[in-house]
Amino acid sequence: MSWLAVLVLVLVVVQIIAALFSVWQKDLLLAALGTSAISVVLSVLFYLLQAPDVALTEAAIGVALSTIIFVIAIKKTDRYEE
Amino acid sequence: MILYILIVLGLATFFVVHRGLKGPTPSDRIVALDNITTITTAGLVLLGLYFDRYIYIDVALIYGVLSFIGVLTLARYLEGGL
Amino acid sequence: MGVVEIIGWVIIVIGVAFLFLGALGLFRMPDVYSRMQTATKSVTFGTMGTIFGVGLVHPEWFWKTLIIAVFIAISNPISSHALARGSYKMGIRPFTKEENMDDLEPVVDKSEDEEE
Numbered sequence: 001m002s003w004l005a006v007l008v009l010v011l012v013v014v015q016i017i018a019a020l021f022s023v024w025q026k027d028l029l030l031a032a033l034g035t036s037a038i039s040v041v042l043s044v045l046f047y048l049l050q051a052p053d054v055a056l057t058e059a060a061i062g063v064a065l066s067t068i069i070f071v072i073a074i075k076k077t078d079r080y081e082e
Numbered sequence: 083m084i085l086y087i088l089i090v091l092g093l094a095t096f097f098v099v100h101r102g103l104k105g106p107t108p109s110d111r112i113v114a115l116d117n118i119t120t121i122t123t124a125g126l127v128l129l130g131l132y133f134d135r136y137i138y139i140d141v142a143l144i145y146g147v148l149s150f151i152g153v154l155t156l157a158r159y160l161e162g163g164l
Numbered sequence: 165m166g167v168v169e170i171i172g173w174v175i176i177v178i179g180v181a182f183l184f185l186g187a188l189g190l191f192r193m194p195d196v197y198s199r200m201q202t203a204t205k206s207v208t209f210g211t212m213g214t215i216f217g218v219g220l221v222h223p224e225w226f227w228k229t230l231i232i233a234v235f236i237a238i239s240n241p242i243s244s245h246a247l248a249r250g251s252y253k254m255g256i257r258p259f260t261k262e263e264n265m266d267d268l269e270p271v272v273d274k275s276e277d278e279e280e
Contacts, residue, residue: 003097008093014099028107029159033115036152037102040119043141045111052137060093062121067152071159075120083172085165087180094187101190101199109196109251116243117190117203121183124214127229128176131218140227142215146232148240153247160250 006019015041026081032070036063084132091125112156119149172220179213182206195259196251204244211236 015038039062042077046055095118102114123145130138189202212233219229257266 003088007088017103019101019157027108029156031113033111033156037115037118040122044122044126047129047138048140052135052141054140056144059141060148064148064151070153071155075159084260090180090184094184097187097191107251107256109254109256110199112198112247113200113203113244114190116240116247117187117207120211120236120240121187122209123232124179125209127215127218127232131222131254134226137254139189139225139232143228143232146235146239150243153243154192157243157250158245161253162246 006049008045010040011045011048013047028074028079028081029071032033032067033075035070036067039066086130088127091121091128095121096164107130108160112153112160116150117144122140168223169221172217174217175213175220176217177208178216180216183210186210186273196256197258200244200248204240208236208240211240222257249276 018034018037018041022031022038025031025034039058040073043055043058043062046058094107098114098121100115102111105111105114123142126142126145127139128140130136183206186202189206190199193199193202199215215229215233215236217225219233251270252272260266
């Protein structure tokens, strides 16, 4: 098992942790932050799977654009769930 | 050589992820996300050196240019503006 | 292995050491503003050192790595400044030894009055 396989495994575990954090969080701002962390790790995974163009798009959209859209939506509605 | 450097980077990322999961206030978690993206930029450049492909540096360039916009939006939301 | 390459590896190792110390400071410090300063200063210097060192190891990549380092040096302090301002206005006060020791509060209130 090469160290790249170990790195991919660790990144997938971090992604699952961030997803669980994002699902269980009652504060929706922090949930949006969790989705941003997921897309950072997903971009590194695309990078390791030899697809730098997909990783580039994922970095641009996931880190910057989706966070802005989520924050604007939270600003227009409620911040806390229930 | 790059393997040991990446292990040190992974240890640093572990501390930052711990702060992001624990952090008492939302600001702590946003600082943690900002640091995750910055450490990821360094890691992507080092992996580009390992794979020895020029196009892999572009992903790190996009990270360096765009990663602060999401954090800026979250900070403006905390301030009450936007 | 030439001299420039050895210098590049040394700069990479120094940068990664600063990155690790910055992350350790983020783990250990007592309040938001201390964490923010250790994170921004140390992690920015470490990332710039790492990227610049890669540019020295691979001389064909030097200009692009220099551009990335300059962007990191511009964008990271901006986001940290906005975050510190936002968390002060949200109501988080710095961790101090004495109670109610806050020199910034009268200044902020006065400037907001002047704006209005």
